[in-house]
Amino acid sequence: MIQLYKKREFGELFSDTFAFLRQTGKHFYKNYFLINGAFILVLMVLAYFFMKVYTSLLATSQGPINPDATIENYFNDNALLIVIFMAVFALVAVFVTFITYIYTPVYMLLYAKKGAADFTTKDIVNTLKKNTGKLFIYFFASMLISLAVFLGGGIAILILFVTGIGIFLIPLVVAVITLSYNNAFMEYLDSGKGIFNCFEYGLQLTFKRFWVSAGCVALFYFMIQIIQGIMTLIPYLVGIFSVFTSSSSLGSDPDESMGILLTIMLVFYVLSFLLGLVGNTVVQMNQGIVYFSLKEENENINTASVIDQIGTSGD
Incomplete structure (x- = not known):
């Protein structure tokens, strides 16, 4: 089993992230989808009905009536239903995002305490319930701090974007922000420190070995975005190609054409959404590995534990 509290160099942060994913992946995602799967399914069903209604409106508006007017009339006639x-x-969507964000840190902290993936879905849920108060405090504090953080981060990203070559440094800015938040969150869940002390500590950890830690997370973001982009671009391009190569059927049977378009949109949405969820958990695993590595380097937790065990065995 992989040891989380361990000093790591750049390459080890990569290899241990994939080692953790390989060793715990089945257990990790099984529990993730048991906890969050029903809500993900509901979100997809809602998205399906939204796209189905919208494409049906587009199909029925292919006539003398202005398409925009047809859609506008539908929204006016069903305003309450649409609002609900x-x-x-x-x-x-907020709940799915919330569970996705907190799940990986909670899972890794449980793993660190148990020394293995020797816990159940009930243990994870009980840990979430036990820390409900902390979760709300963290997110309220995050929103307050984010006003300044995202303003500064947004300006930095804009400057990097305008300079052209700086575009490649944008993942580094994102990595610094998200890693600092993740460090603060894990520290807050795992200690008795105050929330703002944890944010200060999280930032301190991020800059302790800046290029090693933030650079590693930035590369993970970059890799995940490339993989997700390629996987979602393929069905999208296939769908566009099939629409343009079946122009003869578009005029003869618009309903069938809209059905094909709806299927393509659904495939694109499902793949993009699921890959996004999985990709985010992998990035968070890497951030967790970075957190445990920096914390060990800062506090020598595992080293002290080994010394204590030697002293106990000597008695």
Whole structure:
């Protein structure tokens, strides 16, 4: 089993992230989808109905009536239903995002305490319930701090984007921000420190070995984005190609054409969404490995534990 509290160099942060994913992947994603799977399914169903209604409106508006007017009339006639639908969609989406964000840190902290993936879905859920108060405090504090962080980060990203070559440094800015937040979150869950002390500590850890830690996370972001882009671009291009090469059927049977378009959109959405969720958890695994490595280097937790065990065995 992989040891989390361990000093690591750049290459080890990569190899240990993949080692953790390889050793715990089945257990990790099984519990993730048991906890969050139902809400992900609901989100996809809601997205399906939204796209189905929209494409149906586009199909029925292929006539003398202005398409924009047809869609506008539909929204005006069903305003209450649409508001309820969008509210439910937003709530489910926020909940899925919330669980996705907190799941990986909680899982890795449990793994660190147990020394292995020797815990159940119930243990994870109980840990989430036990830390409900801390979770809300963390997110409220995050929103307050984010006002300044995202303003500064946004300006930095804009400058990098304008300079052209700086575009390649944008993942580094994102990595610094997200790693600092993740360090603070894991420290807050795992210690009795105050929330703002944890944010200060998280930032301190990020800059302790800046190019090693932030650079590693930035490369993970870059890799995940490339993989996700390629995997989602393939069905999208296939769909566009099939629409343009079947122009004869578009005029004869618009309903069938819209059905094909809807299927393509659904495939694109499902692949993009699921890959996004999985990709985010992998990046968070890497951030967790970085956190445990920096914390060990800063506090010598594992070294002290080994010394204590030697002293106990000597008695």
